[in-house]
Amino acid sequence: MADGSMFGDALRTPPANVEAEQALLSAILINNKAYLNVDEILEPEHFSVAIYGRIYEVIQIIINAGRQADGVTIREYIKGDVLLGRQTEGEVIATLLKCVVGITFVKSYAVTIRDAWVRRCLFKACSETLDRCCRPGNDTAADIVDGLENGLLELARGTDEAQPTTSLAVSMQQAREAALAAARRGNGLAGISWGYKALDRMTGGMMPSAMYLLGARPAMGKTALGLGIAIRSAAAGSSVLFWSGEMTAPQLGARAGAAYAGLSTQAVFTGRRYDVPEDAETGDRQVLSDWQWRDLEAAERKAAQLSLEIDTQSRITVAKLRSRARRMARSKRGLDLIVIDYVGLMSAGSTYEDQRTYERITKVSGQLKQLATELNVPLVVLAQLNRETERREDKRPMMSDLRDAGALEQDADMIMLLHREHYYLKKQQDAGLTRKDREGTEEFANRVSDLANRTEQAKGKAEVLIPKNRQGPEGTCRLHFTNETTWFRDISEDERSPAWVVAGEDARE
Structure with a gap:
């Protein structure tokens, strides 16, 4: 049982949702307004397919520059990119545009993609910890625990949800209430x-x-x-x-x-x-x-x-x-x-x-x-x-x-x-x-x-x-x-x- 369990762990693959990545990119390329629903949730590194992460980065660049991001405008950015592998930029774009998704669903796709990224990070941290536990070396148990804790801290920093914006009026109200509380304390x-x-x-x-x-x-x-x-x-x-x-x-x-x-x-x-x-x-x-x-x-x-x-x-x-x-x-x-x-x-x-x-x-x-x-x-x-x-x-x-x-x-x-x-x-x-030169007594x-x-x-x-x-x-x-x-x-x-x-x-x- 022990051997079977270890073998099963070795065959596990990092979690990913390629279909969600394709659907989200397709929705944005068809209607750039979809990007506004996900720009605070996703970053390029959250994609499991490297070329999809690169395409999302290109979309960010184009839209933030005030231009239209679509199958035509992104082509020149990714042409000849090593991340394409054996595919051409045309084949990749065509695959994405086959997916027809409404703007309503893009936010849930973005959350799914980010969740898969978090799971991959956890998978990597745990795998590296397991490797350090089994590998001969100078690492003590305390070193391994420190490494895992540090990795989890970095991950926790990266998974913080975006803070909602606050209006000026609400901000002023919060400041006034804090001042009232301070005044009541008497100090x-x-x-x-x-x-x-x-x-x-x-x-x-x-x-x-x-x-x-x-x-x-x-x-x-x-x-x-x-x-x-x-x-x-x-x-x-x-x-x-x-x-x-x-x-x-x-x-x-x-x-x-x-x-x-x-x-x-x-x-x-x-x-x-x-x-x-x-x-x-x-x-x-x-x-x-x-x-x-x-x-x-x-x-x-x-x-x-x-x-x-x-x-x-x-x-x-x-x-x-x-x-x-x-x-x-x-x-x-x-x-x-x-x-x-x-x-x-x-x-x-x-x-x-x-x-x-x-x-x-x-x-x-x-x-x-x-x-x-x-x-x-x-x-x-x-x-x-x-x-x-x-x-x-x-x-x-x-x-x-x-x-x-x-x-x-x-x-x-x-x-x-x-x-x-x-x-x-x-x-x-x-x-x-020390007496200076020509300084009198x-x-x-x-x-x-x-x-x-x-x-x-x-x-x-x-x-x-x-x-x-x-x-x-x-x-x-x-x-x-x-x-x-x-x-x-x-x-x-x-x-x-x-x-x-x-x-x-x-x-x-």
């Missing part, structure tokens, strides 16, 4: 909260299906801000999925615990005190005091109130992220936001594309944008900027610093660039200034003093530059950064206040 936000008042004021919150890109150079604190957005948004009542490709769950937990307990991250990692000097003789540091352990436990209790899930699977594909996000969306708590740290560590699901950074990120970016639309939730995507910032005297990042990051700049609805001037000034100060001393003053004034200050915002103004948001706890706050917040406050609770609780 002035059109979307969900960032957890930071400065960002909420600038953007009106994170909008469903929008993709927000947060770019920064290493050591600027993009993971800290991404985690802060995830935690504070969850504290405001949102359900959040946070994916990290470079940190483990305990490491992220240590950061959050340190921020809430007011300890340095190093103290949480080691269990030792860094707020008091080390022993002068042995160099050892004291173990955390009882009250500090209690503060960490209190942080855990506050975190337990949040709907925040952490995923740290390395080299995750969008297909796998999608399945996890959909599972969370179906849960009782739902899903309101996805934070990705960071896009450069995601896989495109293809060994070929993963070897080429630009192509990989471009593909991943498109898939992420599709995911945001499909789940109707905002995505905050972290990205690393190129080194151009380091070469400029003014270290503030620019959108052009994203040029190595594939299509992220184009796909993002809003771009945020994180900058901390203190990092660069401190680096310059620690390296020491007093001039050099003034320059050293000026650098020291600027470094001190910049301490704790952070800027989120917004050079692109499809839904609102561009500008700069200012935040406060505590280096010891690697945590961002609004500049109006007390540095000793809780790192986050659960909605409905008093900050002093």
Whole structure:
């Protein structure tokens, strides 16, 4: 029975409906108005017979140019085409024109043709998966699953039905109703909260299906801000999925615990005190005091109130992220936001594309944008900027610093660039200034003093530059950064206040 079943599978042919393809093309060639009923449903690649796909493409070209597409006008386009095989263009056209179909039925034929195409794609994906399962090689079971999931994600993107058009009046009504809903919420936000008042004021919150890109150079604190957005948004009542490709769950937990307990991250990692000097003789540091352990436990209790899930699977594909996000969306708590740290560590699901950074990120970016639309939730995507910032005297990042990051700049609805001037000034100060040619002692001393003053004034200050915002103004948001706890706050917040406050609770609780 097993052998017979396998043999039967081998004899199966990919599904196709040639008669429907012939009938549809005939209807269009006889009456071009039929094309208007199918142009949003069909593309040339949906045809199983290659020459029929080519003819449909020619019909598109001719009709879109405002001319009549019929047996005569398409002949010159397909004459001598290799897709004809042993047939002539006349024989193929004659075969099509023998089919007489009314314009009424073309839409159902188009749906049939597209359905057969989807089935062929599934047939191919499953056949390739079966082949990989049975073929000796280096593919692990996880690799095969990733490949299948990625193929199904691409197929799902291609099978989305066309969105119906909406009149201007209805669009304005939808916008007004959304504004009324925002007004009733009492927080002035059109979307969900960032957890930071400065960002909420600038953007009106994170909008469903929008993709927000947060770019920064290493050591600027993009993971800290991404985690802060995830935690504070969850504290405001949102359900959040946070994916990290470079940190483990305990490491992220240590950061959050340190921020809430007011300890340095190093103290949480080691269990030792860094707020008091080390022993002068042995160099050892004291173990955390009882009250500090209690503060960490209190942080855990506050975190337990949040709907925040952490995923740290390395080299995750969008297909796998999608399945996890959909599972969370179906849960009782739902899903309101996805934070990705960071896009450069995601896989495109293809060994070929993963070897080429630009192509990989471009593909991943498109898939992420599709995911945001499909789940109707905002995505905050972290990205690393190129080194151009380091070469400029003014270290503030620019959108052009994203040029190595594939299509992220184009796909993002809003771009945020994180900058901390203190990092660069401190680096310059620690390296020491070099006296310039013909520079006097007093001039050099003034320059050293000026650098020291600027470094001190910049301490704790952070800027989120917004050079692109499809839904609102561009500008700069200012935040406060505590280096010891690697945590961002609004500049109006007390540095000793809780790192986050659960909605409905008093900050002093």
